[in-house]
Amino acid sequence: MNLESFKHIFYRMPVVVRLLLAVCVLMLFFGTIIHLIEPQEFPTVFDGVWWAFVTGATVGYGDYIPLTIIGRVVGILMILSGGGMLTFYITTLAAKTINHESDLSEGKVSFNGKNHIVIVGWNERTRQLVEMIADKDANQEVVLIDRTLSELPYRHYPVHYIHGDPSEDAVLVQANIEEAESVMISSDITIKERKADIDTILTTVAVRGNNQDIPINAEILTISQVENAIRAGADTVIGSNDFMSTLFYHELFHKKYTRPFETVLNLLNEQQFSHIKTPEELEGSSFREGVDFFLDNHELLLGIIRDGNWMMNPSQEIILDNDDTLIILSAW
Incomplete structure (x- = not known):
């Protein structure tokens, strides 16, 4: 990969990813240098990288420290460059998190989920x-x-x-x-x-x-x-x-001691309607037999849709046909 291709890929990355990569490369660089300069104090490259991260983050556990002048000069250079970059990465990450929440509230973030x-x-x-x-x-x-x-x-x-x-x-x-x-x-x-x-x-x-x-x-x-x-x-x-007009009509002309609006509201909150084709075992049965059939399943048969006509609470003697759509009420 040539330099132009690398720049084309690198600068298209999100700024947080770019900063993280830069921090990792810089810490790896200083960790390797300090390992080569003071192999007794930093036996492995990982020990050097660990020292670079804790020093750059201003944590400074003190488990690894450079002892030579050259090693301490490397530490100073690392603090001046890597430490600032690590701090900048942390503040950028925090700012990105806050900006993302703001963008969510303002409706700027796309949704990537399914079945919503x-x-x-x-x-x-x-x-x-x-x-x-x-x-x-x-x-x-x-x-x-x-x-x-x-x-x-x-x-x-x-x-x-x-x-x-x-x-x-x-x-x-x-x-x-x-x-x-x-x-x-x-x-x-x-x-x-x-x-x-x-x-x-x-x-x-x-x-x-x-x-x-x-x-x-x-x-x-x-x-x-x-x-x-x-x-x-x-x-x-x-x-x-x-x-709403139908509900208003029922409220105006309902029978005494009834409360149509609250009845409908509570019905829809607790129950749901289902439309199903007539089960094979009910073909040729009466509406009354259909009511008993669904009551055994804790469901209520309310009516029939036949040839586009809605028949709510029809005669109990009406015969159910295999082309009928049954209107069922059941719990959520």
Whole structure:
């Protein structure tokens, strides 16, 4: 390797790595020199290198010391050069650590993990979602993409923050979207609903373009944009306005002594819905028999999806077909 090739490789290395290599070479040099000058006091090259490191770090154990004038001159030169470089390396390493934490908080560091959840948009809804994920599974990695936050303290929230526009490929690459497990796109409620839906659809297109197989959950505020979100590649479209309107309706007209909102909230916190095809042993059975079948597994059969029609709590005499999709409620 010629000098130019070495310079090309060396100066492309991170500054901390370059400093560490320089310190090691310098300490090896002085350790070898002192061994050659005073072989009785420094029997091996390693003894000389040990002396160079502890002296340069100003630790000075005193187990090895040069006795001759030439040896002490070498020690002075080592302290003036190697000692300063070793101190500079330690301070640079500390500064790099602090800068890395700052870059994490400011969303400048790319995510290199796998099987993570990507959440787009930071608001009270997604903040609570992050807390719920952390409570359910503390090992689940979450990556947040947002363009409105100037920083998000890494030690305060269990997420890897990426600052930028989620509809841009470079930002999605930073979030390692190709290795992600799923994506949740939250609407920006600080802007007009139609504009927020357009941004959500653009982000959906960008995500689908970078990962053809990833499940995309998109929040849409206006009914007219639901089909566009599906065309863009969203697997699940969440109409938050529709959901809240339905809850409001139940709160206004519910039966006496019932509490619909709190009931739904606690249900979703403790239980999860599953859609499964009719098991072979239930084909031709009644809905009532299906309820008993799933109760034995501590699950609750709620309804049937047949030919695109949802039948919640249908007649107990209805017969289950092999093409039916059963709606099951079970614990997390």
